[in-house]
Amino acid sequence: MFPDITPDLKAAMPQLRGRLLANQSLAELTWFRVGGPAQVLFTPADEDDLAYFLQQLPQQFPVYVVGVGSNLIVRDGGIPGVVIRLSPRAFGETSARDDIVFARAAALDKRVAETAAAANIGGVEFLFGIPGTIGGALRMNAGANGRETRDVLIEATGIGRDGAKQVFTNADMKFVYRNSGVDPSIIFTSARFRGAIAAPEAIRARMDEVQNHRETAQPIREKTGGSTFKNPPGNSAWKLIDAAGCRGLRVGGAQVSEMHCNFLINTGSATGHDIETLGETVRARVRENSGIELHWEIKRIGIEPV
Numbered sequence: 001m002f003p004d005i006t007p008d009l010k011a012a013m014p015q016l017r018g019r020l021l022a023n024q025s026l027a028e029l030t031w032f033r034v035g036g037p038a039q040v041l042f043t044p045a046d047e048d049d050l051a052y053f054l055q056q057l058p059q060q061f062p063v064y065v066v067g068v069g070s071n072l073i074v075r076d077g078g079i080p081g082v083v084i085r086l087s088p089r090a091f092g093e094t095s096a097r098d099d100i101v102f103a104r105a106a107a108l109d110k111r112v113a114e115t116a117a118a119a120n121i122g123g124v125e126f127l128f129g130i131p132g133t134i135g136g137a138l139r140m141n142a143g144a145n146g147r148e149t150r151d152v153l154i155e156a157t158g159i160g161r162d163g164a165k166q167v168f169t170n171a172d173m174k175f176v177y178r179n180s181g182v183d184p185s186i187i188f189t190s191a192r193f194r195g196a197i198a199a200p201e202a203i204r205a206r207m208d209e210v211q212n213h214r215e216t217a218q219p220i221r222e223k224t225g226g227s228t229f230k231n232p233p234g235n236s237a238w239k240l241i242d243a244a245g246c247r248g249l250r251v252g253g254a255q256v257s258e259m260h261c262n263f264l265i266n267t268g269s270a271t272g273h274d275i276e277t278l279g280e281t282v283r284a285r286v287r288e289n290s291g292i293e294l295h296w297e298i299k300r301i302g303i304e305p306v
Contacts, residue, residue, distance in 0.1 A: 002039035002080055005061075009040065013056045017045035026074045026083065029066055031131070033223050034272040035074025036302060038064075038083035046090050047159070047189050054187070055163025057082065063161065064301055065187050067106065067133040071140070071226050075302035076272045084187065086135060091189065096121055100154070101193045105135030109142065112193070117207060122198030124152050129210035131226055138188045140297075141175045145210050150175035152193040158186040165189075178230050178297055219257045223266035228279055229294040237294055238262040241282055244289040251278040264298075276300060 004022040024041035027033050040061075044050035057063070062081035066072065091106035096119035103112045113128035126147040127137070136142060137149045138156050153175075156168045166186065174181025214220055229237040241247070241261040249256045253270030256278065257263040264275055283294045 002037070002078065006040055009057070012058075013053060016049065016053060016056075018049045018053065019043045023078075024083075026066065026069075026079065029085065030069030030072050030074055030225075031223060032069075032073060032225050032266050032270070032272070032275060034076070034266060034270055034275060036076050036078025036272075036305070038079045040082045042082055042084050043087050044084065044090065047165075050084070050086075050187065050189070051159050051163040051165060053084075053163075054159060054161055059161075063185070063187075065135065067136045068108070068131075070131045071136060071298050073225065073272055073275055073298055073300045075276070075300065075304055077303035077305040079302040086133075086187075086189070091135075099195050099197055101195060102190065103134045103193070104190045105133060105138070105188045107134050108132070109134060109137055113207060116193075116195055117200070117203045120197055120200055120203065121195035122203045122206070123147075123195035124193055125203060125206040125210055128207045129214050131220070134191055135188045138173070138191055139180055139182075140178050141173075141180055143178075145213065148175070148177075152195060154192040154194050156188055156191040158182070158188045161185040217260060219259045219263050219265055222257065222263075223268075223270075224257070224263050225275075225298045227262050227297050228264050229262060229283070230297045232292050232294065235292065236262075240286045240290055240292055240294065244282070244285040246282050246285055249278065249282065251275075251281060254278040256282060272302070273304065 001023050006020045006022045021041045023037045025037050026035045064083045066085050086106040088106045091104040094103045094107045094115040096115050101116045109127040109130040116124045126144045129144040130142050141149045153170050231237050238261040246256050247261050248258050252274035253267050254274040257265050
């Protein structure tokens with residue numbers, strides 16, 4: 001448990017409309033279902049409320065953003081400072097017009113693909129297979145099935161630590177493989193994407209192909225965080241993990257998936273420490289076997305228990 005700072009924050013922010021919770025468990029907000037509490041969990045009422053909160057928040061408090069927690073390990077000691085979660089109610093809007101798709105940051109990637117499909121906009125079907133939100137897709141240049149966020153993004157909007165709203169063009173995002181070069185303190189709030197008008201049956205066929213790949217090749221019904229490690233240049237992480245003898249490897253309640261070696265799963269009793277330790281064990285074995293260093297794709301935040 002962390003010291004409760006919510007009364008002080010509320011007193012310093014009389015116009016705040018969002019919800020502040022002290023020592024709120026984060027385990028249920030992550031796909032792994034592990035992790036300690038947030039010292040403060042803030043759910044803003046809307047974009048203006050978020051800007052006001054960031055503007056008033058003392059600089060000494062660290063800030064983290066959590067979406068649907070599909071690509072995240074929260075350590076068991078929890079997260080000191082403030083965790084911000086953009087709710088689907090306030091930040092989940094999607095719309096489409098001509099060949100442009102608009103989405104707020106808490107909109108599920110899958111929903112954005114569906115919105116585009118309903119407007120006969122192709123080119124964003126790959127989002128149908130990514131189990132996250134648009135905010136996460138912007139931050140990590142999420143991709144699947146041969147396409148990435150940078151292939152379709154027009155511009156993104158975000159709010160800085162000072163509460164100022166900023167607009168980023170595709171070039172401003174400085175996209176690289178599974179990352180962007182935008183200041184980590186920026187909290188993305190919305191984005192616009194450009195697709196291409198296409199035949200409805202072709203769009204639906206592509207989305208079915210994406211979904212079928214996920215269901216047959218990935219353990220999507222397990223407590224998992226998606227792809228654990230980035231693919232090294234010219235190689236596949238899962239092949240390196242398999243070659244190092246890690247398929248099915250366990251640490252406590254965490255296991256390397258038998259179906260797809262680049263997925264770690266919580267078999268039911270795992271802690272955040274189990275999952276992260278398993279990942280580091282896999283990295284060490286791959287390094288020893290192939291000489292290749294795997295880099296985490298899953299984000300890990302928080303502290304270990306004292």
